[in-house]
Amino acid sequence: MTTPPNHAQALRQRAGASIINGPRPTYTQFKGFPERERWTIYELAKAGRRYLEDKGFVMDEPYDAFVRRVTWELDL
Numbered sequence: 859m860t861t862p863p864n865h866a867q868a869l870r871q872r873a874g875a876s877i878i879n880g881p882r883p884t885y886t887q888f889k890g891f892p893e894r895e896r897w898t899i900y901e902l903a904k905a906g907r908r909y910l911e912d913k914g915f916v917m918d919e920p921y922d923a924f925v926r927r928v929t930w931e932l933d934l
Contacts, residue, residue: 876914876915876916877915877916877917877918882919882927883903884931885899885900885903885928885931885932886931888931888932889931889932889933893934896932896933896934897934899932900928900929900932900934903928904925904928907921907924
């Protein structure tokens, strides 16, 4: 029987990569905001992640999981 791959462990093996593995920012406090503002916060969250990745940081949370989490937290 084979074990499933450990995504975080594979990322740590990348030479010279700085891994960000939490705690992650939460956006649930913005659920009560109007929808337009919640979409703006969502775009800012994506831009912040993109900025860190462009600077060489690696997130242990896959991008699709990040999108699911943030859209759920913002009720989008």
